[in-house]
Amino acid sequence: MLVLANYYRTIVLMIKRAMTLLLATTLCIATSSTAFAEDTPQSKPTENNVIITELQTNGEGTGTTLQEFIELYNPLSEPVNMLGWSVVYKNSTGKETVLHTFTEPFLLLPSSYMIGKNEFTVESYLPDVLADFTYSYGSSGLAATAGSVMIKNQTDIVVDELAWVNTMSFIDNNTLNGLIGGMSAQRKCDAEQYFIDTNTVVNDYFIGLPTPLSATCLSPSEDTQDNSQTDTIEPLVPVEQKPPATAPRMRLPLLINELFIDPIAPLTDSKDEFVEITNHNETAVDISGYTITAGTTTKYKYTFPSGSIIGPNGYLSITSAATTIALTNSGGTVQLADDLGTVVDSVQYTAAVPGAAWARNNAGTWQWTTAPTNGSANVIIPPPPPQAKTKKTSASAAKKKSTKKTTKKKTNFSVAPPIQINEVFPDPKSPQTDAKDEFIELYNPHPTAINITDYTISAGATRKYTYTFPEGSVILPQSYIVVGSDSTSLSLTNSGATVQLINNFDKEIDTVTYDKAISGQSYARDDFGKWQWTSTVTKNEKNIITASASKKSSKTSVAGIVAGTDSKPLAPAPQPLPTWVLAMLGFGAVCYAAYEYRFEARNIFYKFKAHSTAR
Numbered sequence: 001m002l003v004l005a006n007y008y009r010t011i012v013l014m015i016k017r018a019m020t021l022l023l024a025t026t027l028c029i030a031t032s033s034t035a036f037a038e039d040t041p042q043s044k045p046t047e048n049n050v051i052i053t054e055l056q057t058n059g060e061g062t063g064t065t066l067q068e069f070i071e072l073y074n075p076l077s078e079p080v081n082m083l084g085w086s087v088v089y090k091n092s093t094g095k096e097t098v099l100h101t102f103t104e105p106f107l108l109l110p111s112s113y114m115i116g117k118n119e120f121t122v123e124s125y126l127p128d129v130l131a132d133f134t135y136s137y138g139s140s141g142l143a144a145t146a147g148s149v150m151i152k153n154q155t156d157i158v159v160d161e162l163a164w165v166n167t168m169s170f171i172d173n174n175t176l177n178g179l180i181g182g183m184s185a186q187r188k189c190d191a192e193q194y195f196i197d198t199n200t201v202v203n204d205y206f207i208g209l210p211t212p213l214s215a216t217c218l219s220p221s222e223d224t225q226d227n228s229q230t231d232t233i234e235p236l237v238p239v240e241q242k243p244p245a246t247a248p249r250m251r252l253p254l255l256i257n258e259l260f261i262d263p264i265a266p267l268t269d270s271k272d273e274f275v276e277i278t279n280h281n282e283t284a285v286d287i288s289g290y291t292i293t294a295g296t297t298t299k300y301k302y303t304f305p306s307g308s309i310i311g312p313n314g315y316l317s318i319t320s321a322a323t324t325i326a327l328t329n330s331g332g333t334v335q336l337a338d339d340l341g342t343v344v345d346s347v348q349y350t351a352a353v354p355g356a357a358w359a360r361n362n363a364g365t366w367q368w369t370t371a372p373t374n375g376s377a378n379v380i381i382p383p384p385p386p387q388a389k390t391k392k393t394s395a396s397a398a399k400k401k402s403t404k405k406t407t408k409k410k411t412n413f414s415v416a417p418p419i420q421i422n423e424v425f426p427d428p429k430s431p432q433t434d435a436k437d438e439f440i441e442l443y444n445p446h447p448t449a450i451n452i453t454d455y456t457i458s459a460g461a462t463r464k465y466t467y468t469f470p471e472g473s474v475i476l477p478q479s480y481i482v483v484g485s486d487s488t489s490l491s492l493t494n495s496g497a498t499v500q501l502i503n504n505f506d507k508e509i510d511t512v513t514y515d516k517a518i519s520g521q522s523y524a525r526d527d528f529g530k531w532q533w534t535s536t537v538t539k540n541e542k543n544i545i546t547a548s549a550s551k552k553s554s555k556t557s558v559a560g561i562v563a564g565t566d567s568k569p570l571a572p573a574p575q576p577l578p579t580w581v582l583a584m585l586g587f588g589a590v591c592y593a594a595y596e597y598r599f600e601a602r603n604i605f606y607k608f609k610a611h612s613t614a615r
Contacts, residue, residue: 182322289339
């Protein structure tokens with residue numbers, strides 16, 4: 001019986017200890033859950049690592065005023081939402097001015113660029129480079145003498161900064177020198193085509209001719225040499241005094257790719273003529289000291305300055321605005337020679353076609369194109385052939401001819417793939433007006449440019465308002481073109497109307513009908529081809545569908561990503577236990593342990609007391 005009693009007491013003691021342990025474990029788990037809920041973010045944060053890759057400031061002197069842009073780049077493997085971010089300019093006195101703040105969601109996709117341009121020259125300077133945002137700074141733009149541009153994220157933290165100054169006494173490792181008119185500061189990239197980011201401006205950037213939307217990588221001869229195994233320590237030398245690399249300079253073949261000889265208004269010969277060269281090699285080429293000559297006697301000459309690099313499979317253009325190059329309209333020769341004077345490439349042209357470029361096609365043959373592409377791959381759209389002269393007829397024949405119904409003159413080029421009406425803005429809200437801000441936007445979804453000469457837009461309840469595109473009108477691949485009430489006779493009826501697009505052969509290729517317009521909203525095509533009203537008007541940009549709050553179903557499209565109200569909701573984060581519950585659990589655990597082990601505690605106390613008395 002004594003043995004059974006001992007077994008019984010042992011089992012009871014084990015149960016008590018197990019219950020105590022279980023209660024203590026519950027308390028620990030509750031406490032740890034609270035700490036996790038307080039310290040762990042609800043969602044994974046996006047690393048702030050957008051960088052400035054190129055910047056051109058307001059140039060000094062005639063021809064370079066307001067020729068400026070800011071290029072940003074996302075080197076991450078995930079998109080960055082620019083909502084709440086800002087681009088800030090700091091002048092030579094340290095005063096900061098916000099140039100642009102992203103007030104709507106905008107996804108900068110991985111390995112993608114973003115371009116900001118001065119709003120005064122957004123259309124005229126680098127017209128082929130579309131602006132993702134615009135800004136203005138006074139009437140003269142960003143000063144070439146000194147300043148800096150910063151990117152700040154949504155928490156107002158400076159993510160990247162590029163500073164420049166042309167006063168030698170203020171130059172340091174984090175300030176760039178030599179940013180003169182017509183040139184830009186460009187971030188270098190290494191031989192593996194990764195942008196260099198050492199947080200040291202003089203090491204990360206160089207000065208060269210503007211090359212927006214492309215990178216300039218170092219050739220193998222410019223890679224940093226490994227001096228880790230030297231036996232003696234040599235004193236540091238300024239970069240300007242370092243001996244040249246021992247590897248021979250790589251003079252890979254280059255090609256003249258495009259000439260823009262006779263711009264038409266509003267473009268001018270003095271600002272917008274250009275010569276474009278291309279590097280079709282897989283390696284960047286240093287073209288410092290290379291020379292371009294032009295003219296009937298090749299009297300116009302331009303030599304590329306030190307540090308000029310054209311990236312692999314890249315393009316580089318020089319313009320009449322930034323150089324002394326001039327292209328004779330009646331015909332001439334353009335040559336490219338390397339730094340040793342060897343002619344690398346040469347091209348001749350006859351009398352220029354106004355508004356067209358003399359360009360190399362995919363087969364290497366030169367021909368005229370009505371789609372100049374400064375700094376990018378050529379798009380060949382031959383100009384329409386000149387109209388044949390009509391023969392003189394007798395008066396009777398002319399009279400007979402005049403009784404016949406006249407038809408619209410047709411251009412003599414083949415039917416192109418259809419383009420589409422993409423957005424209609426019928427009723428602008430004050431301070432905008434119907435007379436200036438109504439517009440119709442077309443979109444070319446095809447991978448080739450389309451000549452839309454003699455295409456016609458008709459609008460209105462009876463389609464009495466029409467606009468016909470003039471000769472030479474081109475819509476580039478996957479690009480937009482806008483026709484507005486400020487420059488045409490088009491008018492969009494607020495009570496509802498039909499907009500129709502007709503090609504050069506009088507064939508309807510797209511039409512859209514809208515009901516009563518919603519003031520301040522545009523009627524736009526979403527990613528699925530469905531038309532709906534949106535409060536986010538996106539002129540010359542991808543449509544963003546933002547439905548009014550009263551509508552139950554809505555879709556939002558931001559940079560190609562669509563989210564609907566029927567999307568699966570995110571699971572709510574686990575909520576921590578209230579503090580008073582945790583306190584009661586802890587107090588209960590202590591009390592229960594004291595009650596269950598009261599006899600053991602009493603025995604320990606008596607033993608300790610007896611031991612103290614014996615001593």
